[in-house]
Ligand SMILES: Nc1nc2c(ncn2[C@@H]2O[C@H](COP(=O)(O)OP(=O)(O)OP(=O)(O)O)[C@@H](O)[C@H]2O)c(=O)[nH]1
């Protein structure tokens with residue numbers, strides 16, 4: 001017993017060295033876990049911003065996009081944070097009083113100043129892109145178009161943002177950037193997935209864009225756009241039909257009715273009971289129809305509805321020309337179109353109209369869609385107005401025509417069949433951002449989609465920190481065991497000897 005007591009006095013356990021090792025080990029573990037936790041704690045997000053004004057034929061809209069400040073090149077997703085519809089008509093309607101085009105933007109620009117943090121404003125790019133309305137104005141009166149741009153530029157230069165210019169997009173750009181937007185928001189580009197085609201129906205033009213195995217660009221180079229995005233090559237087919245937006249198409253259809261210069265026009269695409277007096281000069285005021293203006297016309301005509309879907313379909317068909325095609329296949333008006341392929345997203349007026357008509361469900365057989373539209377067109381104007389008291393009367397009067405135009409454009413124009421119709425999805429937004437060309441346009445101009453896939457570390461950050469922590473704990477454990485093996489045998493040996 002006395003020998004044992006003597007040993008304890010000589011070799012108190014744990015020894016100071018062991019204590020030091022344990023303390024250092026514990027400190028190391030606590031430090032590591034703290035670092036891992038702090039490193040992965042979400043830090044308050046800082047954003048960068050970009051603004052695009054979509055100066056469409058019917059109206060202008062402002063979109064504000066944001067993305068995480070430290071990730072602007074590849075991994076961070078760009079999303080829409082605010083949008084503002086400019087009051088009044090599109091900028092092309094201010095041809096005779098251009099200054100008003102600049103004025104019209106002020107309210108939405110004010111909203112942009114409230115949305116983008118002040119310290120970010122000077123580095124926030126601001127773009128304006130004009131589409132078919134300005135294309136048409138440029139055709140008939142290029143100096144008026146310049147004056148409108150001048151007025152718009154003056155208004156935008158005075159904003160606190162980094163103004164990058166205002167220009168007319170080509171139809172090809174409009175189609176291609178709409179396609180980029182849809183596929184970017186769906187994460188199809190980064191992941192190299194099969195893409196979705198894009199169908200955009202505006203007021204003055206309409207675009208179709210898709211990838212088809214049948215298309216390499218050689219048959220019709222003007223319809224071909226090549227991209228290299230995230231390491232994948234895309235050969236996109238795209239076409240924009242000027243005058244085939246729904247407002248200009250309606251003008252063309254009514255113009256076909258009024259070739260005789262009659263004072264009364266019976267229109268199957270408007271509800272029975274609809275009766276409005278309209279000006280011939282307003283009807284024929286665009287280059288889409290001006291060439292067809294009859295020689296002698298009275299000042300006005302009575303536009304009277306008849307409400308007949310079948311007849312409406314026939315008159316709508318009359319604005320498509322299927323007679324000549326110099327390619328292996330065409331959509332209409334002699335324009336090349338490869339075989340339709342894959343799913344499609346249809347936005348802008350495709351969505352507004354089909355959503356109003358409750359016809360966005362494309363799993364519904366095409367025949368049923370037509371029957372429902374036929375019933376809608378046959379409903380009297382009085383009843384329609386009572387059923388939809390809050391809807392803008394101009395939009396309301398045109399839904400029968402617009403629905404018929406959409407179905408005719410898709411099936412007769414682009415050749416969607418009863419089977420392939422279900423490949424179309426009518427969409428407004430994708431993950432909170434509006435479908436349209438603006439996001440694709442900004443991503444392109446800010447080089448936000450890299451041509452090559454970004455090099456990413458093999459492990460995500462959290463995984464890396466966890467593995468380093470676990471390995472260090474294991475190493476410290478091993479060290480402790482080693483220390484015990486060094487000191488413990490000596491103690492036990494001494495105990496046994498004594
Ligand atoms: N029913 C309905 N129609 C709308 C709405 N907003 C726009 N439209 C109409 O839908 C059509 C297309 O609208 P947009 O896509 O904004 O067309 P846009 O961009 O002005 O015209 P483009 O320059 O040809 O692209 C036009 O006839 C508009 O008058 C809406 O909220 N409801």
Ligand SMILES: [Ca+2]
Pocket residue numbers: 056057131201202203348
């Ligand atoms: Ca548009």
